[in-house]
Amino acid sequence: MAELHHLSPEAHARLAAEFKDLTTRGRIDIADKIEQARLLGDLSENGDYHAAKEEQGKMEGRILHLSSVLENCEIVEQTSDESVTPGVVVEIRFEGDDVTEKYLFGSIEERRDDLEIISPGSPMGQALEGGVVGGVVKYEAGAGTLSVEIVSIEA
Numbered sequence: 599m600a601e602l603h604h605l606s607p608e609a610h611a612r613l614a615a616e617f618k619d620l621t622t623r624g625r626i627d628i629a630d631k632i633e634q635a636r637l638l639g640d641l642s643e644n645g646d647y648h649a650a651k652e653e654q655g656k657m658e659g660r661i662l663h664l665s666s667v668l669e670n671c672e673i674v675e676q677t678s679d680e681s682v683t684p685g686v687v688v689e690i691r692f693e694g695d696d697v698t699e700k701y702l703f704g705s706i707e708e709r710r711d712d713l714e715i716i717s718p719g720s721p722m723g724q725a726l727e728g729g730v731v732g733g734v735v736k737y738e739a740g741a742g743t744l745s746v747e748i749v750s751i752e753a
Contacts, residue, residue: 600670601719603705604684610673613707617664620657628654667707679753682729684708684718687752690726693734693745703727722746 605613628650635647674685682688684704691698702713703726709715716723722744725737729748736745 600666603667603671603707604674604718605667605671605705606685606708607673607675609705609708610668610671613664613668617661617668620661620664624657624661628657667705679751680730682726682748682751685753687713688716688726688748689750689752691747691749693747698749 631650632647632654635644635650638644638646641647674683679686682703685708686703687700688703689698689700700713701716702708702710703716703718703723706715706717716726718724718727721737721739725735726746726748729735731748731751734745734747736743738744
């Protein structure tokens with residue numbers, strides 16, 4: 599069964615627009631690049647052709663990924679700052695640290711330039727999900743059990 603992705607309406611719209619662009623304009627552009635490279639001659643030693651085919655492969659991989667995400671997503675309409683749910687920014691402090699760190703809790707497709715992501719499917723994400731401000735959660739990591747305090751939650 600495919601992984602269920604929780605997306606904000608904004609992220610869903612952005613991914614749907616990217617999917618449409620890649621399956622229309624993107625495919626036409628790459629087909630033109632491949633055709634132009636073919637005109638240059640011998641394909642076995644044609645760097646432009648091989649580069650265009652590699653670009654096509656990467657683009658088709660992204661199209662497949664977007665298709666899967668869009669088919670297996672749940673749009674999270676509104677987030678709450680009462681508990682850790684997909685789409686919130688959670689501020690945490692690791693046990694023994696004085697410094698806090700802020701993360702966006704949700705799908706990698708929700709990423710923003712200013713925040714790292716904690717995936718709900720990760721060990722820390724599974725422990726944090728549903729947590730409340732002031733709560734301490736524990737999870738297993740490679741180095742043993744880690745404790746994390748939830749300092750704040752922003753919708």
